[in-house]
Amino acid sequence: MDVLQLLLSGLANGCVYGLVALGFVLIYKATEAVNFAQGDFMMLGAFVMVGLVNPHFMGLNFWLAVPIALLIMGALGYLLDLAVLRFMFGQSQTAVVILTISLGFVIRFIAGVIWGHEPQSLHSPLALGDVRFGGVVLSLADIAVIVVTLLMTLALWQFFQRTKLGLAMQAASQNQMAAYYMGIPVKRVQGAVWALAGIVACVAGILYASKGAIDISSGFIGIKAFAAAVIGGFGSLPGALMGGIIVGVIEPFAARYLPTGYSQIAPYAILIFVLVFRPHGLFAQVRVKKV
Amino acid sequence: MRFHFKTSYDQDIRLFPDWWNFSLYLALLLLMLVLPWLIDGFYLGEVTNVLIWAVAGLGLMLLTGQTGQVSLGHSAFMALGCYSCVNFMELGLPFLAAFLLAGVVTGIIGAIIAIPALKLHGVYLAIFTLALAILADDLIVILEPWTGGVNGYFAPVIEIFGIEINRWAAPETWYYLALGTSVFVALLYRNLLRSPLGRAFAAVRDSEISAQAMGVDVARTKTMAFGLSCAFAGLGGALMGLFAGAFNNETFNFLIAIQLLMMIIIGGLGFIHGAFLGAIVIAFLPQFLSILTDNLGSASIPGLETGVFGMILIAFILFEPMGLYGRWLKMRTWLELFPFARRDMFRRQKTYLKTERLR
Amino acid sequence: MSLLELDGVTLKFGGVTAVNNLSMSVNEGEVFALVGPNGAGKSTVFNMISRFYRPVRGSIRFDGGDLLTHRAHEIANLGIARTFQNIELFERATVLENLLVGRHRHRRSTLPEQLFFTGRVRAEERAHRLAVEEVIDFLDLQVYRDKMIAGLPYGVRKVVELARALATKPRLLLLDEPASGLSVEETQDMRWWIDDIRRQMGITVLMVEHDMGLVSKVCDRVLALADGAKLAEGTPAEVQSHPAVIEAYLGTSAVSKTANAQGERI
Numbered sequence: 001m002d003v004l005q006l007l008l009s010g011l012a013n014g015c016v017y018g019l020v021a022l023g024f025v026l027i028y029k030a031t032e033a034v035n036f037a038q039g040d041f042m043m044l045g046a047f048v049m050v051g052l053v054n055p056h057f058m059g060l061n062f063w064l065a066v067p068i069a070l071l072i073m074g075a076l077g078y079l080l081d082l083a084v085l086r087f088m089f090g091q092s093q094t095a096v097v098i099l100t101i102s103l104g105f106v107i108r109f110i111a112g113v114i115w116g117h118e119p120q121s122l123h124s125p126l127a128l129g130d131v132r133f134g135g136v137v138l139s140l141a142d143i144a145v146i147v148v149t150l151l152m153t154l155a156l157w158q159f160f161q162r163t164k165l166g167l168a169m170q171a172a173s174q175n176q177m178a179a180y181y182m183g184i185p186v187k188r189v190q191g192a193v194w195a196l197a198g199i200v201a202c203v204a205g206i207l208y209a210s211k212g213a214i215d216i217s218s219g220f221i222g223i224k225a226f227a228a229a230v231i232g233g234f235g236s237l238p239g240a241l242m243g244g245i246i247v248g249v250i251e252p253f254a255a256r257y258l259p260t261g262y263s264q265i266a267p268y269a270i271l272i273f274v275l276v277f278r279p280h281g282l283f284a285q286v287r288v289k290k291v
Numbered sequence: 292m293r294f295h296f297k298t299s300y301d302q303d304i305r306l307f308p309d310w311w312n313f314s315l316y317l318a319l320l321l322l323m324l325v326l327p328w329l330i331d332g333f334y335l336g337e338v339t340n341v342l343i344w345a346v347a348g349l350g351l352m353l354l355t356g357q358t359g360q361v362s363l364g365h366s367a368f369m370a371l372g373c374y375s376c377v378n379f380m381e382l383g384l385p386f387l388a389a390f391l392l393a394g395v396v397t398g399i400i401g402a403i404i405a406i407p408a409l410k411l412h413g414v415y416l417a418i419f420t421l422a423l424a425i426l427a428d429d430l431i432v433i434l435e436p437w438t439g440g441v442n443g444y445f446a447p448v449i450e451i452f453g454i455e456i457n458r459w460a461a462p463e464t465w466y467y468l469a470l471g472t473s474v475f476v477a478l479l480y481r482n483l484l485r486s487p488l489g490r491a492f493a494a495v496r497d498s499e500i501s502a503q504a505m506g507v508d509v510a511r512t513k514t515m516a517f518g519l520s521c522a523f524a525g526l527g528g529a530l531m532g533l534f535a536g537a538f539n540n541e542t543f544n545f546l547i548a549i550q551l552l553m554m555i556i557i558g559g560l561g562f563i564h565g566a567f568l569g570a571i572v573i574a575f576l577p578q579f580l581s582i583l584t585d586n587l588g589s590a591s592i593p594g595l596e597t598g599v600f601g602m603i604l605i606a607f608i609l610f611e612p613m614g615l616y617g618r619w620l621k622m623r624t625w626l627e628l629f630p631f632a633r634r635d636m637f638r639r640q641k642t643y644l645k646t647e648r649l650r
Numbered sequence: 651m652s653l654l655e656l657d658g659v660t661l662k663f664g665g666v667t668a669v670n671n672l673s674m675s676v677n678e679g680e681v682f683a684l685v686g687p688n689g690a691g692k693s694t695v696f697n698m699i700s701r702f703y704r705p706v707r708g709s710i711r712f713d714g715g716d717l718l719t720h721r722a723h724e725i726a727n728l729g730i731a732r733t734f735q736n737i738e739l740f741e742r743a744t745v746l747e748n749l750l751v752g753r754h755r756h757r758r759s760t761l762p763e764q765l766f767f768t769g770r771v772r773a774e775e776r777a778h779r780l781a782v783e784e785v786i787d788f789l790d791l792q793v794y795r796d797k798m799i800a801g802l803p804y805g806v807r808k809v810v811e812l813a814r815a816l817a818t819k820p821r822l823l824l825l826d827e828p829a830s831g832l833s834v835e836e837t838q839d840m841r842w843w844i845d846d847i848r849r850q851m852g853i854t855v856l857m858v859e860h861d862m863g864l865v866s867k868v869c870d871r872v873l874a875l876a877d878g879a880k881l882a883e884g885t886p887a888e889v890q891s892h893p894a895v896i897e898a899y900l901g902t903s904a905v906s907k908t909a910n911a912q913g914e915r916i
Contacts, residue, residue, distance in 0.1 A: 034414045087609050093413045094361050098556060099608045101549060102601040109598025117593055216594075223425065226418055234414075261433045268422040275419045276407040300779040303746070304772060479765050486764035486771050487750075487757040487778075493743050494751045501738035504700055505818060506726030506755035515761065561742070 005136050006252045012142035012211070014248020015149035019204035020225035021232065021240035022153060023197045028234050029160065030169035030193035033088070033096040037104035038201060039222015044107055045073045045198075045205030046214045047115045050122050062125055070202050077198025081191045104219060111216045122209035141210040148207060152200065153241045160237065169193055227271035233281020243281070246270070304485060323470055327463035335462045341567070341574040342469035343534055347527025348555050348566035349476050354520035355552065356561035357489065359496030360513065361413065363548050364420030365524045367427030370543035372397040372525025373532035374431070374438050377447065386449045386456075394526040401521025402514050409510050424545035431540035443539025446532065458534060469530060476523050477563055483519070492516055524551075553604050559614025568615040576600060653678040653822055653854050654699070659708035661694060661878075668694045669705070670878040676822070681848050681855040683865045685889070686875035687898060692858040693735055694878075696824050699856075700732055701725050712822070727755045731820035733811040735827050735858075739799045745810050746795050749785060752817030753778040785816045789843065805836045812843065816851075823847065825857035829864050837864060844868045862890065874898070 023038040035041075051057045052065035060068070084103070088096050121127070126141040160166040172179040172186045180186050208214065208221075228247045232239030247267045254266035274281065297303070307313035327335055351365050372393050379389035408419050431438045438444065449456040449468075456464045483489040491512045494502035499509050532538040550573060558569025577596050584592065611618050652675040661669040669691040676682045684692045697703045699710060701722040710717040712728055720728065731752070740748050756778065759771045786792055789809050794802060799810065808828065815823055828844070829837045841864055847853050859865050865872060866886035874881040874895045882892040889895055 084605065084609065091612075094417070095608055095612065097361070097414060097417055098552065099605060102553065102604040102608070105597045105601030106605070109594045109601065112594045112598075113592065223421065227422070230415070230418055261429065265426055265429050268426050271422045272419060272426070275411060275415060275422075279410055279415060300776055300783075303779070304775045482765055482767040486759070486767060486775070487754055488761065488764050490743070490747055490751050491754060493747065494740050494754075497740035497742055498738045500702070501734060501740070502751070503702075503722040504726060504732050504734075504738075505751050505814065506723055507751070508723040 006256060007249060008136060008138055009142065010249035010252045011245060012138070012145045012248070013251065014228075014245035015145045015241075016204055016208050016211070016244070017221065017225045017228045017247050018241040018244025019149050019152065019200060019207065020222055021229040021244050022156060022237060023200045023204070024225065024229045025232075025234060025237055025240045026156065026200060027193060027197050028173075028229075029237075030173050031085075031190050032173045033085075033093060034100070034234075035197065036097055036100040036222070037107060037219075038197065039225060040104040040107040040111075040219035041073070041077070041198060041201035042205040042208060042222070043214065043216060043219035044076075044111055045069065045202030046122065046209040046218065047111050047120075047205075047216075048072050048202065049206050049209060050115065050120055050214070053123050054120070055123065062123070066206065069206065070199050073198040073202035073205075074195040075198075077201075078191050078195040080198075081194035085194065086187060086190070104222075108216050108219060115216070117216060119213040119215040121213045122206070124206070124210040126207075126210040139211070141207065145207045145211065148203065149241065149244075152203060153237055156200075157237045165189070165192065224267055227267045230271055230281060231274050236281070239281060306481060306485075320474070327466060332462045335466050336458065337574060337578065339462070339466045339469045339534065341570045342466075342473045343527060343530045344551075344554065344570035344573055345527075345567045346469070346473050346476050346530060347524050347551055348558070348570055349473075349480055349563065350520045350523030350525075350527055351551050352555050352560070352563070352566045353480060353483070353492070353523065354516050356555060356565065357484075357492040357496065358513065358516035358520075360516065361417045361552070362420040362520070363417050363552060364423035364427075364545070365521075365551050366528075366543045366545055366548035367420075367424045368397050368401050368521040368524040369528025369531060369547065370427050370431060370540075371400060371521075372528035373538060373543070374444075375525070376529035376533070377444055378437055380447050385451075387451055390526070390529055393529050394522045397525025397528075398518040398522030401525075402518030404521075405514050405517030408517075409513055420548075421545060424548045428540050428544060431543070439539065441539055443537055443542070444532075445537050446535070449533060458536065465534060469534075472526060472530060473567075476526065480523075480563055488512070488515065550600070553600065555614075557604060557607050557614055559616030559618075560612075562614070562616040564619075565614050565616045572603070572615070573600075576603075651678050652676065653713055654856065655709075655711040656695070657709045657711070659695075659698065659705045659710060661691075661698060661703055661705045668878050669698070671708070672875070672878070672880055673708075674873055674880070674883070676854060676856050678854055679848065679852060680870040681844060681857070681868050683869040683872045683886075684856070684858045684875060685860070685862070685865060685872055685895075686881070689877075690875040691878040692875055693826055695875075696732060696826055696858065699725070699730065699824060726818055726820075729819075729821035730824065731815035731818040731822075732824035733808075733815050733826055733828065735830070737804075737807050737811055739807055739811060739814070741800045742798065744796050744798055745791060745802075745813075746782065746786075748799060748810060748814050749782040749817045750778055752814040753781060755818055756781075781819070782817050785813045788816070788846070789813050805832055808832060808836075808840075812840075816847070816853075820853060822854045822856065825855060825859075827858055827860065829859060829861045837861065840864070841868055862886070866890070 020038055020042050023041065024035060027033060027035045027038070049065060049069045052060045052069055053062050080103070084099070085096070088099060124141070126144045127139070129140045131138050131140065131143060160170060168179070168184045168189050169192070171182070172184055172189045208218065224247055225244065228243035229240050230243065231246055232241070232243030247270070250266050250270065251263070254263040258266070302308050307316065326338065330338070347365065347369055350368075351362060354360050354362055375396050376389050376393035379392055380386060384392065404423070408416060411419050432440050451468070454464060455461075456468055458465045483492075491502065491507045494505065494507050495509055495512050495516075502512075503509055528543065532542060535542060554569035554573045555566055556569070557572050558567065559565030576599065580595055580599060584595070607614060613620070654676040656672055656674050659669055659672045660667065672691075672695065684695060686692055694703065698705050699717065701717070701720060704718070712730065715728075717725070717728075740751060757774060759768070759774055763771050786795060789812065791809065791813055794806055794810070799807065802810070808831070812825070812828065825844070829840050832840060844855060844857075845868055848855055857869075869886055871884065872886050872889040873883045874889050874892065876898040881894045881898055882889045884892075
C-alpha cells in the first residue's frame with residue numbers, strides 16, 4: 001500500500017511536470033525553439049488565477065475564472081510572440097534560449113511586483129476533499145491533475161496528427177523558408193503556437209496551485225519539466241508526458257529510500273544519464289546533418 | 292581616419308598590431324595600476340568585483356564565444372575552483388600555488404566531464420550543463436567534509452610572498468590580485484586566439500563538418516575548449532569565493548552560471564573586451580539601481596535587479612546581438628569612415644531555420 | 651600508378667542503396683571527374699572518402715593504405731583535402747583565418763606552448779602565413795584577405811574554399827561541384843586554376859561536376875554514375891557519347907534524337 005501511495009502521488013506530481021513539458025515540446029515542435037520560460041509561464045498562469053479567484057483580489061467564481069485565465073494567458077503568449085519572438089525569426093536556437101531565460105527573469109519580476117513574494121494558495125474547489133481507495137489516499141486535485149493531463153496530451157497529439165493547423169505547425173518548424181513558399185503563414189502559425197503554449201501553461205498552473213501553495217519561484221519546476229521533456233525526447237508529446245511521469249514517480253521513491261541530500265539529485269542524474277546515453281530521449285529519432 | 296598598412300606578417304601575429312594600439316593598452320594598464328590612488332576603498336572593491344567576474348567571464352567566453360558551445364553550468368566549475376583552492380590551502384600549500392593548481396585541477400575535471408557531452412548540441416548541451424550546475428549545488432551539501440556543506444567556509448588568510456591580501460584592511464591588495472589574474476588570463480586567451488588551437492575553436496563553432504575535413508579533431512578540440520574554459524572559470528570562482536569572505540552552496544547557485552552567460556552576451560560574444568564590458572554591467576547594475584530607487588524616493592523593490600537585467604538582455608538580443616563591444620566596433624567604423632558609412636553596412640543577413648531532426 | 655582506389659564500395663541509407671558496388675581508380679597526377687544526374691551518389695562517394703559515411707561493403711585505399719581504418723579528421727593528415735557542394739566555410743572568421751585553419755595539420759606546437767606563445771609557435775605561425783600567402787597569390791585573393799566570410803559574394807566564397815583546401819598542401823584534392831553557381835568568367839578562371847593545380851603543384855584532382863564544358867576541358871578521365879552504379883568510364887568524349895549515359899540523362903526516347911546532337915553539354 002505504501003508503495004502504491006508513493007506511486008500515485010508521484011504520478012500526480014509527474015503529470016504537472018508533464019504538462020509543463022508539453023508546453024516545451026509544443027513550441028519546439030512548431031518553431032524549433034526551446035522556451036526556457038515555460039515554467040514561469042506556468043507560475044504566471046497560477047497567479048493570474050489567484051488574482052481572479054482569491055477573495056482579497058477579485059473573488060470571482062472558480063469555474064468562471066478558469067476560461068478567463070486561459071484566455072488571458074493565451075493572449076499573453078500571442079502578444080509575447082508578436083512583440084518579442086517574431087523578431088527572432090530565423091535566428092539561432094541558442095539566441096532564443098537566452099532570450100527566453102531573460103523573459104523568465106522579467107516574468108518573475110513582474111509577478112513579484114503584482115502579487116508579492118509571499119507564498120499564496122489558490123482558493124480552488126479541487127483543493128478540498130480526498131478520495132480513498134482502500135488504504136490509498138488521493139486528493140481531488142491529484143485526480144484532476146491526472147485526468148486533465150491525459151486528456152490534454154491526447155488532444156494535443158491528435159491536433160498535431162490530424163488538423164491542418166497542427167500539420168502546418170510541424171512543417172513550419174522543419175523548413176521555415178519552404179513552408180513559407182508552400183503558402184503556410186509561418187509567422188501567424190508561430191503566434192498560434194505560443195498562444196497554445198500559454199494556455200497549456202495556464203492549465204498546468206491552475207492544477208499546480210490546486211495541489212499546494214505557489215510563490216514566484218515556483219517556475220523553477222520548469223527545470224524538472226525539462227528533464228521530463230528530454231527524457232521523453234524533445235519532439236514527442238506522449239514522450240513528454242511519459243518523461244514527466246518518470247521524473248515524478250522517481251522523486252518520492254528517491255526521497256523515501258535514498259539518504260537525504262541524494263534524493264534531490266535523482267531527476268538530474270537521470271537527465272544526465274539520458275543525455276549521455278540516449279541524447280535524443282527515450283522516444284525520439286534524429287538524423288545527422290547532411291553535407 | 293587612421294590607415295593601417297601592413298608591411299610584415301608579424302603585424303598579424305604580434306599581440307598588438309601597431310604602436311598606436313600598443314600605447315592605448317599601455318595607457319589603460321597604467322591607469323589601472325594607479326587606480327587605488329584615484330578612487331576610494333568602496334569603489335575599488337567594486338572594480339575588484341568587476342575584474343573577478345571578468346576572469347570567470349573569459350572562461351565562459353572561450354567556450355561559448357569562441358567554440359560555440361553554450362554552457363549554463365559554469366557555476367559548478369567556479370565552485371570546484373573555489374573549493375579545491377581552499378582545500379589545497381588547508382593542506383599547507385601557499386596561496387599562489389593552491390590558486391593555480393585549483394585552476395589546473397578544475398580544467399582537467401572540466402575536460403573529463405566534457406567527454407560524455409561531446410555529442411550534444413545547442414539546447415541539449417545547455418540542458419546538460421544546467422543539470423550539472425544544479426547537481427553541483429547538491430553535491431556541495433553532500434560533500435560536507437571538504438566543503439563545509441550548507442554552513443559553508445570562511446575564507447582562510449591569503450598571503451602572497453609575505454604580503455597579506457586583505458579586503459578590509461588593504462583593499463588595494465585584493466584589487467591587484469584580481470587585476471593580475473585578469474591580465475594573466477586575458478593574455479593566455481589572446482595567445483590562444485592567435486595560435487592554431489584558437490582557430491580550431493572557431494572552426495568547430497562555424498562548421499564541424501569542414502573542420503573535420505581540414506584535419507581538426509572536433510572531439511579533442513571541444514574537450515580542450517571545455518578544459519581551458521573550466522580552468523579560467525575555476526580561477527574566477529576561487530577569487531569570487533575568497534573575495535566574498537564566506538561561501539557555501541548558495542554562492543555558486545546555478546543562477547550565477549546563467550548570469551555569467553548573460554553577462555558575456557551583453558558584453559559581446561567572442562570578444563575579450565566583451566567579458567570586461569559585461570562584467571562592468573553586471574557589477575555596477577545593482578549600485579546604479581539602488582542609487583536610482585533612492586533618488587526616486589521609493590522603497591527598494593525586491594527582484595528589481597534580475598528583472599532589469601532580463602530586460603536589458605532582451606533588448607540586446609533583439610537589437611544588438613553583438614553586444615556592447617559589437618556596438619562600439621560599429622560606432623568606431625562609422626566614425627572612421629565618416630561621412631562614407633552606409634546605413635545598410637551592418638545589416639544582419641537574413642537566415643532561415645532548417646531542421647536537423649527527422650520528425 | 652593509382653593513388654586512390656575504390657573497390658566494390660556499397661553504401662545504403664536505410665533501404666536505399668546510394669552507392670552500389672562501385673569500383674574506380676584515380677591515377678597520380680590526373681584530373682578525374684564524376685558525372686551523373688542529381689542523386690546519382692557522386693557526393694556520397696566524396697563523403698565516404700572523407701570518412702563521414704562508412705561503406706557497408708568494399709574497400710577504399712589511398713596511396714596503398716586502407717582509408718577505412720582512419721577517422722574523419724585524420725583524412726586531411728594523409729593528404730586529402732576537399733571542398734563542399736554547399737560551401738562550408740567558417741563564417742565568422744576572416745579569409746586569412748579560414749586559410750590558416752587549412753594549415754592545421756602542419757602544426758607541431760603543443761597546448762602549453764600555444765598558451766604562452768613561445769618562440770616555436772611564433773616561428774610556425776610565420777611559416778603558416780607564408781604558405782597561406784602563396785595560395786592567396788595563386789588564387790588572387792589579396793583584396794579579400796582580411797574580410798569576414800559572412801559578407802563575401804558567392805563566387806568569392808567558392809574560391810576561398812578552394813584556397814582553404816590548397817592550404818593543407820594535399821596530394822589529392824576533392825572538388826565537389828567547383829563551378830556550380832559561378833558566372834561564365836568565374837568558370838573560366840576555375841578551369842585555369844584546376845589546370846595549374848595539376849601542372850604546377852602536382853596535385854591529383856577528383857571532382858564532381860555537372861558542367862560538361864568544364865569537364866571535357868580539364869579532365870583526363872570521366873566516370874558516369876547513375877543510381878549509385880557505374881554507367882561508363884573513359885575520356886570525356888567517350889563518356890559523353892556513351893548510349894547508357896545519354897539515356898540516363900535524357901530518357902530512352904531521346905537517345906535517337908540526340909544521337910547526332912552531342913554538343914559540349916549533355
